[in-house]
Amino acid sequence: MKKILVINGPNLNMLGIREPDIYGKQDYEALCEYIDECAKKLDIAVDIFQSNHEGDLVDEIQAAYGEYDGIIINPAAYTHTSVAILDALKAVGIPAVEVHLSDVSKREDFRRISYAGLACEEHFIGLGFEGYKKALEWFVK
Numbered sequence: 447m448k449k450i451l452v453i454n455g456p457n458l459n460m461l462g463i464r465e466p467d468i469y470g471k472q473d474y475e476a477l478c479e480y481i482d483e484c485a486k487k488l489d490i491a492v493d494i495f496q497s498n499h500e501g502d503l504v505d506e507i508q509a510a511y512g513e514y515d516g517i518i519i520n521p522a523a524y525t526h527t528s529v530a531i532l533d534a535l536k537a538v539g540i541p542a543v544e545v546h547l548s549d550v551s552k553r554e555d556f557r558r559i560s561y562a563g564l565a566c567e568e569h570f571i572g573l574g575f576e577g578y579k580k581a582l583e584w585f586v587k
Contacts, residue, residue: 447491448585451514452481452578453506454496455522461547468548470574477575484579488586500524500531507534517542518581521562525550528561535565543581544569 462473485492495506544563549572570577
């Protein structure tokens with residue numbers, strides 16, 4: 447059974463409250479339940495981690511080394527700023543997939559650059575919760 451780590455960055459814990467016209471009305475608990483259900487259907491073991499702190503995200507990526515077969519990461523706002531997350535993903539060498547709930551390519555110009563995405567083998571952008579399902583399915587292929 448594949449073991450996948452799902453990492454969610456800052457403000458995802460505010461889903462359902464934060465800009466529901468962009469991120470939807472479902473809360474973070476609903477996202478975690480959705481990921482768990484998808485993983486069970488695909489016979490994948492999944493652990494989910496969320497933090498608003500860049501160093502915590504880096505620590506979690508580093509701790510994944512030798513423990514997980516893949517990483518699904520939504521670095522949220524750190525997507526556009528964090529070379530540290532990029533370097534951590536590159537350092538561990540675990541296959542990674544980038545997910546974003548919104549279509550960052552259709553938002554502010556600064557959101558079009560993804561440092562973390564440079565270390566990812568696949569990207570599911572603007573699909574809402576379904577992006578996580580697609581990422582899990584990618585690991586099954």
